[in-house]
Amino acid sequence: MSLSLSAVSAGYNRFRLRDVSLDIPPGSFTALIGPNGCGKSTLLKVILQLLRLDQGRITLAGQSLAGLGPRQLARELAYLPQHPVAPAGITVEELVGYGRAPHQNFLGRRRSADQRLINHALERVGIADLRKEPVEQLSGGQRQRVFIALCVAQDAPWILLDEPTSFLDLKHQYETLDLLAELNRDGKTCVAVLHDIGQAARYADRLVMMQSGQVVAQGRPEAVITPERLHAVYGVDAHVYADPVTGTRAVSLKSNRVDDKTYT
């Protein structure tokens, strides 16, 4: 049931994915990390067929994605874009309701099962009491929950998220990640583009590190995050240590200016 990319090349002129091969097992929480412009978002877009594949092959459970129609693909993979749009005046419940689109007919006729799944999504994500609120009046963190609820209502086993935490403050970043971890425990496979390496190591059980459109490492966080790799990929000198709270990998940058003697 895993999602596999083999020898994938694709992308815009500047940000190209080159010969990317990678395997994401079902049930995992995978974080895509790497410096800006390394191709993390492009990778998600290629999987979702927002970008055309130039070479290579993407399969889900052994079946080529190219053979699936867009609706069928949307029943397998839910997607949270980097800058999701909420039209002015739309309420939480209306927006979440569009998650049922791949299961509805062309005219969008709603059945009782659809309403049940919408209610479930609202409750699962903890926004049931906001259902009549206009989305634009919510805080950034709440809005992100609404879009995640849309993905839950989509009822796809996979959720792909493009920088779900990037524009949130610290508290909402962790709330969003906690929510994703819960969904992951419910059985959803999560693939998220994340910027913070410490957060990625803490929440994801698998990391995929990318640089210049290529995958440089994939596997367990402990194996992927090493000082050597951080130097090679991000161009930084960093300490890697076990976070005193979680025991997961944490990163601290060395600097020339401050007293770094404690760690030399």
Place this chain on the structure above:
Amino acid sequence: MRPGTLIALLGLALAATLCWSLMVGAVPVRIGVVLNTLFGLDGPRQDFIITRSRLPRGLLAALTGGALALSGAIIQTILRNDLASPKIIGINAGAALGVLTASLLLPKLSASYLPLAAAVGAALAAGLVFLLFELRAVSSARLILIGVALGLFFEAIVDFLLITVPGAAVSGPLIWLTGSLWERGWPELSLIWLPLTVLFAITGLLSYRLDLLRLGRAQAVGLGVRVRRERLVLLTLATMLAALSVSVVGVMGFVGLMAPHLARALVGWRHRLLLPAAGLIGAILVTFADATGRIIAPPAEISAGILTAFIGAPFFIVILWRNRREVQP
């Protein structure tokens, strides 16, 4: 007020406006006489004025106004830009150029072919803008700039022709360019009512698709929408709606921009409600403008295109001012 009620009220308002448009003009007709004539009742009737002249004209105004409004609503949704309208995708300028070119190159051409020339010009211009849009994935803001530039280019050619060509050859097209229902009647109505009705029905069926496209390309693709294909279908639909209207009543630019905004302020953005509301508002606007144009300085007429802007613009500005949320991207 519930959106359904609002739409029903708009329907009543359209009926009232149509009725009023039958009463007014160079020869005023009382409401009783209008009703007698329409429903074949006993009593005094005015068959010639009502049935031959004002009724087809009123219906034509309502149909074309509705079509322009729907076209604008579709284009604003697809491009996700509140500045978009049929004018932006080059329909007006293309139609104008089509008419002018036809009447200059083929001076013997019967006036009944002008609509065809307009439709061809409009479709060509819109096609050109879409082609640029699809060839390279430009942003909607840039597409609108391209449309504006193309429109100005066409307008420059039109102005050039109007200045350099002797007057008589272009006086007919000139009236037409201001968007007028003068001397339009059953022949034009019989030509466009069926295609427009079919297009209205198709547009209505696509309400949910428009909702999904309004969420943006990335989200729509993620929800299983074939964005490119559906966008192409809808933009073709919008072009046909606008070109058909322009071909009969001439250039009436403002309705397509304004009606969807007014509708959105009333019933929100969901297209199942927005489309009927926008269509009705467009129909009311043009019918009202046409009737008003007949009574300001009879027997002279002021073009409906001029009056839609004259009446609509202040109203439009007030709505946008009070509803600031809607104009933000």
